[in-house]
Amino acid sequence: MATTTRKRSSKKEEILKTAARMFREKGYAGTSMRDLAEKIGIEAASLYNHIHSxxxxxxxxxxxxxxxxxxxxxxxxxxxxxxxxxxxxxxxxxxxxxxxxxxxxxxxxxxxxxxxxxxxxxxxxxxxxxxxxxxxxxxxxxxxxxxxxxxxxxxxxxxxxxxxxxxxxxxxxxxxxxxxxxxxxxxxxxxxxx
Amino acid sequence: MATTTRKRSSKKEEILKTAARMFREKGYAGTSMRDLAEKIGIEAASLYNHIHSxxxxxxxxxxxxxxxxxxxxxxxxxxxxxxxxxxxxxxxxxxxxxxxxxxxxxxxxxxxxxxxxxxxxxxxxxxxxxxxxxxxxxxxxxxxxxxxxxxxxxxxxxxxxxxxxxxxxxxxxxxxxxxxxxxxxxxxxxxxxx
DNA sequence: CCTACCGATCGGTAGG
DNA sequence: CCTACCGATCGGTAGG
CATH class of the missing domain: 1.10.357.10 (Tetracycline Repressor, domain 2)
Known part of the structure; x- marks a missing residue:
């Protein structure tokens, strides 16, 4: 349970950090969820297990x-x-x-x-x-x-x-x-x- | 002929001016050709008679x-x-x-x-x-x-x-x-x- | 975390 | 300048 929470939040942190890097480079509108997922190494749909939108x-x-x-x-x-x-x-x-x-x-x-x-x-x-x-x-x-x-x-x-x-x-x-x-x-x- | 040229270039000017306004507000990636065309009062396809892309x-x-x-x-x-x-x-x-x-x-x-x-x-x-x-x-x-x-x-x-x-x-x-x-x-x- | 898929929208072209 | 349409891609969901 504690492990799951830790894992989840660290994955979320990774998403936020990677997204910040991409939003800065290509802008919010210019960055797609698929680009972001690819950079992290998962499928786009999997992002939604960590963030809502x-x-x-x-x-x-x-x-x-x-x-x-x-x-x-x-x-x-x-x-x-x-x-x-x-x-x-x-x-x-x-x-x-x-x-x-x-x-x-x-x-x-x-x-x-x-x-x-x-x-x-x-x-x-x-x-x-x-x-x-x-x-x-x-x-x-x-x-x-x-x-x-x-x-x-x-x-x-x-x-x-x-x-x-x-x-x-x-x-x-x-x-x-x-x-x-x-x-x-x-x-x-x-x-x-x- | 001269009239056509004048008309064309003034329409292009209108496109550039409207686009600048929209790009500033919503960003380049956040502005669609359809948004732009609508603001000008024509169909998106018609934009391409004045600009290439x-x-x-x-x-x-x-x-x-x-x-x-x-x-x-x-x-x-x-x-x-x-x-x-x-x-x-x-x-x-x-x-x-x-x-x-x-x-x-x-x-x-x-x-x-x-x-x-x-x-x-x-x-x-x-x-x-x-x-x-x-x-x-x-x-x-x-x-x-x-x-x-x-x-x-x-x-x-x-x-x-x-x-x-x-x-x-x-x-x-x-x-x-x-x-x-x-x-x-x-x-x-x-x-x-x- | 994945596969499979949704409807909406994208930039752009064909043809008139 | 329009209608009709193209393939690609978008954010997001269902279901496992």
């Missing part, structure tokens, strides 16, 4: 990584300067993108294929998330820590720049993850400092 | 906007400081994203669905494009106009941030295009200045 796979990938991001922001040290907070956010997202490359990419590029209910949930979660970071930037401006740039643009640029690391990953890694992170901070925080 | 539509959308970007960079005033050049590039891309919203979005998000030959062409064109901008950043660093941030990261961040404007467009436009452009420059150039 194709859309469930997408949901699990996206909401799992979204939860990690949300929790990190909620548990952020409320002490510290706005600059420290934004810097730690840039470092966190850069690490997430690099360490959870496949699922992070799927989240930022394939969320629009969630079905209606889950799509609404994701969009409103993301809006809340962006608003929270915007308010940190706004505090920094009010504090005179930052120059007066629209917080909305700053947050958009930071999150978009992290997304752009997908392209770095795909090519030969001429720079280490640490150097990339350091330069992300330098460029994106630099444009904020007075 | 679905992939040809994607190619025309992507390479048309890619050409605009390439030409702008090639025709850039070689005088001026590195700072002026990078600033003008940020302004140009921001304007392109806003003015040619649909096709620019399709280029940056759907290029991986080009078929093998065109994909190779696009990737090597883009690599050349990025390298050229990197060398402008490098000159600025050598000049002591810019602080020493990895040019590769700077270019990635600029182009990714412009891409992120897709998300701005979709929501209510609380800020004008001019204000967005100004803030893009402030934040992204700001992180570069000494």
């Amino acid at each position: 194709k859309s469930e796979i997408l949901e699990e990938i996206i909401f799992s990584i979204a939860r990690d991001c949300r929790e990190q922001l909620d548990n952020m040290d409320p002490a510290g300067t706005s600059l420290q907070k934004i810097e730690s956010l840039i470092r966190f997202h850069t690490k997430m993108m690099i360490d959870h490359f496949e699922s992070y990419s799927v989240m930022v590029s394939e969320w629009m294929h969630l079905d209606e209910e889950k799509l609404g949930e994701f969009v409103s979660e993301r809006r809340r998330y962006v608003k929270k970071i915007e308010s940190i930037v706004q505090q920094g401006i009010d504090n005179k820590e930052f120059k007066p740039v629209l917080p909305y643009v700053v947050v958009l640029n930071i999150l978009s720049s992290v997304r752009g690391l997908e392209f770095w990953q795909k090519s030969a890694k001429t720079h280490s993850a640490e150097i990339m992170e350091e330069n992300m901070v330098q460029h994106l925080i630099g444009g904020l400092k007075l | 679905k992939s040809e539509i994607l190619e025309e959308i992507i390479f048309s906007i890619a050409r605009d970007c390439r030409e702008q960079l090639d025709n850039m005033d070689p005088a001026g400081t590195s700072l002026q050049k990078i600033e003008s590039l940020i302004r140009f891309h921001t304007k392109m994203m806003i003015d040619h919203f649909e096709s620019y979005s399709v280029m940056v998000s759907e290029w991986m669905h080009l078929d093998e030959e065109k994909l190779g062409e696009f990737v090597s064109e883009r690599r050349r494009y990025v390298k050229k901008i990197e060398s402008i950043v490098q000159q600025g660093i050598d000049n002591k106009e810019f602080k020493p941030v990895l040019p590769y990261v700077v270019v990635l961040n600029i182009l990714s941030s412009v891409r992120g404007l897709e998300f701005w467009q979709k929501s209510a436009k609380t800020h004008s295009a001019e204000i967005m452009e100004e803030n893009m420059v402030q934040h992204l150039i700001g992180g570069l200045k000494l």
